[in-house]
Amino acid sequence: MSSGLAIETQDLRKTYRVGKVEVPALRGADLQVRAGEFLAIVGPSGSGKSTLFHIIGGLTPPTSGRVRVAGLDLASLTDAGRTNLRKKTVGFVFQKFNLLPNLTAHDNIAVARYIAGANGPFSKDFAEILRLLGIDNRLDHKPNALSGGEQQRVAIARAIVNHPAILLADEPTGNLDTGNSKAVLEILRDLNERLGQTILMITHNPEAASFAHRTIRMRDGRIIDAG
Amino acid sequence: MTAKLVIENLKNKPMRSLLSFLLIGVPVTLILTLVGLSTGMLNDSKARAEGIGADLLVRASSTQAGISLSADSVPEKFVNYFRTKVPHVKLAMGVINHGIDFPLGITGIDQDDFNVMTGGFTYLSGQHGLRNSDDLLVDEPYARQKKLRLGQTVTLLNHDWHFVGIIGGGKLARLVVPLRTLQSVTPEATGKVTNIYLKLDDPKNSDQVEQFIRENTSLKVNTMEEITAAFTVNSLPGLAEFTYVVMGIGVVIGFAVVCLSMYMAVLQRTREIGILKAIGGSNSFILRIILVEAIVLGVGGTVFGILLSFGAWWLIHTLVPSSLQMVIVPLWWPIAGAITLVGAGLGALYPGLSAARHDPIEALAYE
Numbered sequence: 001m002s003s004g005l006a007i008e009t010q011d012l013r014k015t016y017r018v019g020k021v022e023v024p025a026l027r028g029a030d031l032q033v034r035a036g037e038f039l040a041i042v043g044p045s046g047s048g049k050s051t052l053f054h055i056i057g058g059l060t061p062p063t064s065g066r067v068r069v070a071g072l073d074l075a076s077l078t079d080a081g082r083t084n085l086r087k088k089t090v091g092f093v094f095q096k097f098n099l100l101p102n103l104t105a106h107d108n109i110a111v112a113r114y115i116a117g118a119n120g121p122f123s124k125d126f127a128e129i130l131r132l133l134g135i136d137n138r139l140d141h142k143p144n145a146l147s148g149g150e151q152q153r154v155a156i157a158r159a160i161v162n163h164p165a166i167l168l169a170d171e172p173t174g175n176l177d178t179g180n181s182k183a184v185l186e187i188l189r190d191l192n193e194r195l196g197q198t199i200l201m202i203t204h205n206p207e208a209a210s211f212a213h214r215t216i217r218m219r220d221g222r223i224i225d226a227g
Numbered sequence: 228m229t230a231k232l233v234i235e236n237l238k239n240k241p242m243r244s245l246l247s248f249l250l251i252g253v254p255v256t257l258i259l260t261l262v263g264l265s266t267g268m269l270n271d272s273k274a275r276a277e278g279i280g281a282d283l284l285v286r287a288s289s290t291q292a293g294i295s296l297s298a299d300s301v302p303e304k305f306v307n308y309f310r311t312k313v314p315h316v317k318l319a320m321g322v323i324n325h326g327i328d329f330p331l332g333i334t335g336i337d338q339d340d341f342n343v344m345t346g347g348f349t350y351l352s353g354q355h356g357l358r359n360s361d362d363l364l365v366d367e368p369y370a371r372q373k374k375l376r377l378g379q380t381v382t383l384l385n386h387d388w389h390f391v392g393i394i395g396g397g398k399l400a401r402l403v404v405p406l407r408t409l410q411s412v413t414p415e416a417t418g419k420v421t422n423i424y425l426k427l428d429d430p431k432n433s434d435q436v437e438q439f440i441r442e443n444t445s446l447k448v449n450t451m452e453e454i455t456a457a458f459t460v461n462s463l464p465g466l467a468e469f470t471y472v473v474m475g476i477g478v479v480i481g482f483a484v485v486c487l488s489m490y491m492a493v494l495q496r497t498r499e500i501g502i503l504k505a506i507g508g509s510n511s512f513i514l515r516i517i518l519v520e521a522i523v524l525g526v527g528g529t530v531f532g533i534l535l536s537f538g539a540w541w542l543i544h545t546l547v548p549s550s551l552q553m554v555i556v557p558l559w560w561p562i563a564g565a566i567t568l569v570g571a572g573l574g575a576l577y578p579g580l581s582a583a584r585h586d587p588i589e590a591l592a593y594e
Contacts, residue, residue, distance in 0.1 A: 054588055057505075059505065059587050059588050060586075060587075060588055079510075080509065083507055083508075083509045083510075084507070085503070086504075086505060087506075087507030088505060088507070091506075092505050092506065094505075096593070098498070098501075098502045098505070098591065099502075100232075100499055100502055100503075101239075101499070102232075102235035102236055102238070102239045102499075103231070103232070103235055107228075107235075110228065110505075111228055111232070111506070112506045112507070114228035115503070115506055115507045115509075115512065116506050116507060158506065205467060211439040
């Protein structure tokens with residue numbers, strides 16, 4: 001991997017098998033993301049955005065091609081290796097927030113720390129981040145007592161609590177109203193600017209993409225515009 | 228954090244958790260009730276045998292059980308024979324037992340012999356001793372179970388008895404009538420007794436007396452220590468095996484309940500499992516959560532089962548205090564718990580492994 005690159009893919013391919021039919025989702029994607037970059041990926045449904053997101057996040061292995069994330073060659077990782085990648089190296093923010101409904105906001109964040117092997121109270125720095133996210137006084141509430149915007153901010157806090165090298169956000173504003181969308185995008189940009197957090201964001205929304213440093217476009221499993 | 232995840236999961240579905248506790252608790256209750264009943268009834272029989280105060284028991288040679296309920300065993304002439312011919316015998320008392328309503332029996336005694344042998348009954352109310360040929364004494368649990376009132380007529384063995392007094396337990400029998408009358412009520416028992424109890428001048432002479440009886444009669448003789456020692460679970464044919472069967476059923480029910488409960492839980496929590504895997508939860512972490520939850524269900528079910536066994540004890544003690552004697556046996560709580568946990572652990576394995584193998588992307592897409 002070239003020096004300073006957080007993510008690098010070469011001829012990345014992924015083919016899903018649906019019954020006896022093979023469905024190519026990625027057909028040779030080449031991507032380079034610098035450390036500290038805020039990158040948006042846009043494209044129509046079925047263009048391969050989510051598959052790229054899943055492979056970079058270690059949720060599924062590629063069929064072929066190379067993919068390096070924070071210096072790790074994901075193609076050679078076992079299932080356990082990809083699990084370790086998800087513990088500390090990447091953090092996820094999903095469109096549907098994906099908080100554990102039975103746990104409070106605090107415990108939703110704490111469980112990610114616990115899985116990564118950390119225990120005890122949050123650090124002062126992280127407590128400050130919680131304050132910046134505006135959820136420091138909402139931590140004792142369960143997701144069903146939080147607004148969509150608050151839930152997504154808890155999800156962002158959970159994604160960055162282990163100081164991941166890369167934050168992956170899949171349509172983070174897809175379930176939010178305009179005001180909350182803007183707030184979440186500003187938070188992401190703030191995290192990128194303050195902490196140097198590398199962010200890769202999938203979105204359909206051009207306004208959301210405008211918050212990123214660079215926007216790449218995908219179609220039919222390929223990157224057609226590297227921005 | 229694992230404990231918190233498990234507890235919150237259980238709290239989130241309280242009805243599922245309660246039903247699981249209940250269903251897991253039922254076999255625990257079955258096991259504890261069975262053990263409590265067998266222990267209680269054996270202890271009761273043992274205490275009543277010990278309360279007689281005899282040194283030796285003589286029965287017909289064919290007698291198998293610790294206490295015979297048959298009414299045609301030993302010719303009564305042997306009572307006098309033991310009194311007069313057998314050295315070291317201080318007292319000999321013949322009694323006749325007759326089953327009335329299993330496991331209950333009625334016992335015919337000679338009141339004078341009984342008083343000398345045992346020191347007599349403790350009388351709780353009513354008449355002291357059998358004075359007339361149709362008198363009936365019963366112990367307090369039987370009187371309570373049958374709601375008997377002093378002075379009323381009680382028909383047993385097609386004979387009308389006059390209920391005259393309530394005796395304390397722990398000596399020979401629950402229902403006592405005159406020996407002669409009981410012999411006449413059951414014609415085949417005329418001139419016979421079921422058991423002959425012997426009191427010796429010195430218990431150290433037991434061996435000598437036993438040897439004498441064996442050499443000079445065809446009767447079976449045992450020390451009372453041997454008789455009371457035989458009141459164990461293993462001495463009752465089939466009881467130990469039946470207990471093992473109930474324990475096996477406990478494991479199977481625990482397995483089935485936990486397997487079904489956790490399988491449903493895993494299905495309902497597919498998305499949550501996907502979330503945990505997305506944030507780095509390993510397969511073993513997911514499996515651990517499921518297993519810990521199953522163990523909590525098993526422990527909760529065991530506690531529930533123990534509480535239910537107290538309910539069973541109360542019901543038995545209230546409704547059939549004379550027919551059945553149940554005791555609480557805390558020694559068996561960990562055994563019943565271990566049986567349940569084995570079932571619960573086995574039952575959680577399949578859903579746990581299934582959850583651990585969930586593909587995170589598919590799990591996250593689960594609605």
